[in-house]
Amino acid sequence: MRVAIIGAGPAGMTAAYQLAKAGAEVEVFEASASPGGLAKTIELWDQKVDLGPHRFFSSDTRVNELWLEVAGQDYAMVDRLTRIYYKNKFYFYPIKPFDALGNLGAVEAARCVASYMAERLSPTPPDGSFESWVQSRFGRRLYEIFFKTYSEKLWGISCKDLDADFAAQRIKKLSLFEAIKNAVFGGKGNTHKTLVDQFAYPHGGTGMIYERMAAFVRQKGGKVFCNTPVERVLTEHGTVTGLALPDGEFRKYDHVVSSMPISLLVSRLPEVPMDIKEKAMSLKFRNTILVYLNVDAANLFPDNWLYVHSSDLQTGRITNFRNWTPELYGEAQTSILVLEYWCYDGDELWTMDDKKLVALASDELRKTGLIKDAKISDGHIHRISRCYPVYNRGYKEVLKPVEAYLTGIRGLSVIGRYGAFKYNNQDHSILMGMLAAENIMNGTSHNLWEINTDYEDYQEASVITKTGLVRQKN
Numbered sequence: 001m002r003v004a005i006i007g008a009g010p011a012g013m014t015a016a017y018q019l020a021k022a023g024a025e026v027e028v029f030e031a032s033a034s035p036g037g038l039a040k041t042i043e044l045w046d047q048k049v050d051l052g053p054h055r056f057f058s059s060d061t062r063v064n065e066l067w068l069e070v071a072g073q074d075y076a077m078v079d080r081l082t083r084i085y086y087k088n089k090f091y092f093y094p095i096k097p098f099d100a101l102g103n104l105g106a107v108e109a110a111r112c113v114a115s116y117m118a119e120r121l122s123p124t125p126p127d128g129s130f131e132s133w134v135q136s137r138f139g140r141r142l143y144e145i146f147f148k149t150y151s152e153k154l155w156g157i158s159c160k161d162l163d164a165d166f167a168a169q170r171i172k173k174l175s176l177f178e179a180i181k182n183a184v185f186g187g188k189g190n191t192h193k194t195l196v197d198q199f200a201y202p203h204g205g206t207g208m209i210y211e212r213m214a215a216f217v218r219q220k221g222g223k224v225f226c227n228t229p230v231e232r233v234l235t236e237h238g239t240v241t242g243l244a245l246p247d248g249e250f251r252k253y254d255h256v257v258s259s260m261p262i263s264l265l266v267s268r269l270p271e272v273p274m275d276i277k278e279k280a281m282s283l284k285f286r287n288t289i290l291v292y293l294n295v296d297a298a299n300l301f302p303d304n305w306l307y308v309h310s311s312d313l314q315t316g317r318i319t320n321f322r323n324w325t326p327e328l329y330g331e332a333q334t335s336i337l338v339l340e341y342w343c344y345d346g347d348e349l350w351t352m353d354d355k356k357l358v359a360l361a362s363d364e365l366r367k368t369g370l371i372k373d374a375k376i377s378d379g380h381i382h383r384i385s386r387c388y389p390v391y392n393r394g395y396k397e398v399l400k401p402v403e404a405y406l407t408g409i410r411g412l413s414v415i416g417r418y419g420a421f422k423y424n425n426q427d428h429s430i431l432m433g434m435l436a437a438e439n440i441m442n443g444t445s446h447n448l449w450e451i452n453t454d455y456e457d458y459q460e461a462s463v464i465t466k467t468g469l470v471r472q473k474n
């Protein structure tokens with residue numbers, strides 16, 4: 001069985017790792033210089049950093065076992081501390097009632113409670129939007145403070161136009177009641193995924209897992225080609241024959257696993273009907289610009305990352321890698337921070353030159369008061385095109401026929417965050433890779449499109465702890 005994998009991110013690398021283990025002949029094609037995809041770790045100013053904050057968390061025993069198999073003992077449990085920056089104040093996230101109350105003040109807090117009660121008495125009718133989904137659970141006032149500004153920065157569209165799926169995937173079942181219950185009684189046991197307060201983090205950075213997977217594939221005789229983008233997947237009579245590289249080289253395979261952007265995959269397929277191609281091309285992605293700043297101080301503030309809700313700042317999130325694990329910074333005495341900016345291709349930010357971006361980020365960081373008068377000695381820009389699949393309202397009607405078309409192609413598996421147009425975390429992409437490999441090697445028929453939708457009724461849940469896996473009863 002000769003299998004080609006497009007993309008060496010968590011989805012593609014996991015598929016390759018599992019296939020190599022099962023004895024398939026595997027060749028991975030990665031467009032960038034190294035494995036890991038969005039979850040890679042890079043070297044910067046003699047330290048290690050990720051592409052934004054990357055906390056691994058899963059309740060799925062299959063995913064956790066695989067992660068531990070690769071990480072071995074080389075990870076630490078990191079205490080999570082995150083806050084929200086809103087109107088010059090810092091709110092703990094997950095929300096702590098007394099802290100929130102103190103920050104909001106008695107009048108605003110009373111307004112929040114009143115709008116929550118009003119919502120209970122006369123609920124907002126669901127219209128499929130993110131706005132109605134959140135407002136109906138939290139009330140208008142809390143929605144405006146804790147969800148609206150951040151989400152609109154991230155997605156660049158009104159929350160009225162954002163599909164409720166985004167909320168359902170990320171803050172599913174989280175009610176104000178649960179948030180308060182967690183705050184008052186602690187977060188032990190079956191804690192909601194957005195509230196997890198400790199996470200496992202590899203000594204070599206998040207990307208260590210995928211670098212190790214790549215090394216394993218090579219050790220098993222497989223190939224991982226970096227700096228090698230795939231131009232297109234080739235089919236004949238609805239069956240995959242292989243793939244083509246940009247220089248025109250054709251390579252023959254029995255099966256292709258693709259995690260390249262779904263819009264590009266579909267638009268370049270040779271036999272694709274025009275309406276499917278148009279639908280795939282209409283799916284939107286949001287870009288990210290990461291502005292790394294090297295700050296001359298070792299003890300700036302305690303958060304792993306902060307969400308920036310204030311609308312007077314363009315950045316949406318600030319990460320401090322100094323607060324992850326000492327293995328990342330070693331002997332260095334500086335703190336590397338990264339500020340995230342989100343935009344579309346045509347936005348001014350996307351084409352802004354590096355110097356201006358560093359100046360913008362430095363200025364915004366200074367305004368938060370987080371670094372006081374510490375010196376910013378250097379800046380570095382990393383641009384990520386097609387970083388987030390945008391769930392605008394109605395996207396499912398567009399995606400469904402594209403999914404059905406791709407499912408009908410024999411010898412093709414479509415996985416991954418932009419590969420399958422799913423707002424995946426690493427665990428979702430890892431699971432997609434595992435199940436794709438199982439389908440290919442064992443003839444199972446896992447529906448990969450269902451992952452990161454409603455699959456979270458685990459038969460056996462677990463968490464990774466300092467001493468390994470701990471199984472939990474559902």
Ligand SMILES: Cc1cc2nc3c(=O)[nH]c(=O)nc-3n(C[C@H](O)[C@H](O)[C@H](O)COP(=O)(O)OP(=O)(O)OC[C@H]3O[C@@H](n4cnc5c(N)ncnc54)[C@H](O)[C@@H]3O)c2cc1C
Nearest residue numbers: 007009010011031037038052054055230416417424425426
């Ligand atoms: C800022 C940020 C913060 C995040 N935080 C977290 C977090 O805290 N926890 C968490 O679990 N996840 C987090 N994620 C999400 C996580 O990074 C992704 O879920 C994961 O990387 C997705 O893996 P993937 O393999 O599906 O896709 P990707 O990581 O996008 O990998 C796809 C790969 O395909 C390659 N490729 C694309 N086109 C081609 C082509 N034509 N030919 C060959 N190769 C190609 C790309 O170069 C890339 O390497 C975060 C992501 C971002 C951007």
